[in-house]
Amino acid sequence: MKKTILLLCLFISFFSYTQDLNTKEGQRKKTIQDVGDYTQHAPALASLITIIIKKDKKGFWQFAKSYGTTLGLTYALKYTINKPRPAGRTDGHAFPSGHTSVAFSGASFLQRRYGWKYGIPAYLVSGYVAYSRIEGIHERHDGWDVLGGIVLAVGSTYLFTTPYEKEHIKLTFNKDNGDYLVGLKYKF
Numbered sequence: 001m002k003k004t005i006l007l008l009c010l011f012i013s014f015f016s017y018t019q020d021l022n023t024k025e026g027q028r029k030k031t032i033q034d035v036g037d038y039t040q041h042a043p044a045l046a047s048l049i050t051i052i053i054k055k056d057k058k059g060f061w062q063f064a065k066s067y068g069t070t071l072g073l074t075y076a077l078k079y080t081i082n083k084p085r086p087a088g089r090t091d092g093h094a095f096p097s098g099h100t101s102v103a104f105s106g107a108s109f110l111q112r113r114y115g116w117k118y119g120i121p122a123y124l125v126s127g128y129v130a131y132s133r134i135e136g137i138h139e140r141h142d143g144w145d146v147l148g149g150i151v152l153a154v155g156s157t158y159l160f161t162t163p164y165e166k167e168h169i170k171l172t173f174n175k176d177n178g179d180y181l182v183g184l185k186y187k188f
Helices: 001-023 022-040 044-056 057-081 098-114 116-137 143-160
Strands: 169-176 181-187
Touching: 022 098, 022 116, 044 057, 044 098, 044 116, 057 098, 057 143, 098 116, 098 143, 116 143
Parallel strands: none
Antiparallel strands: 169 181
């Protein structure tokens, strides 16, 4: 009986999606939205993996505070503002985009803590997630919702996160057999 009910629920949910999926455009939009649904977590996962590899305890707590603040503020604003979704959707809670704020929280942490070398790929993924919120099959957000998620995430990160290497310039000195060598190293 439970299996029958489960299959019936799956069939009904599949049927409701197929109304929009009968066209190539509908299929394209669904793919964009689905990829955005999954990739929203990639920057945060990359942040955690980088923290573990670098054994960065301070970075872990900074990430926890910035990510937690982003999530808390995102949902507090969603329910406080209760902005309707575009295209006449009635479920509300559009501002700010949760998917976008999650993605940009991880990306901005990587950039702020470990530099642009880590941040650029994460921002590219986050940019796709933001695009998927506007272009997805049900057009869940508009540009303001996405921008709100970005500003919220980046602001929370910059509030709690400091760069991993504080010293970017290092002066070196070496003496060998009467020869002296002075060096200057700059880390980006």
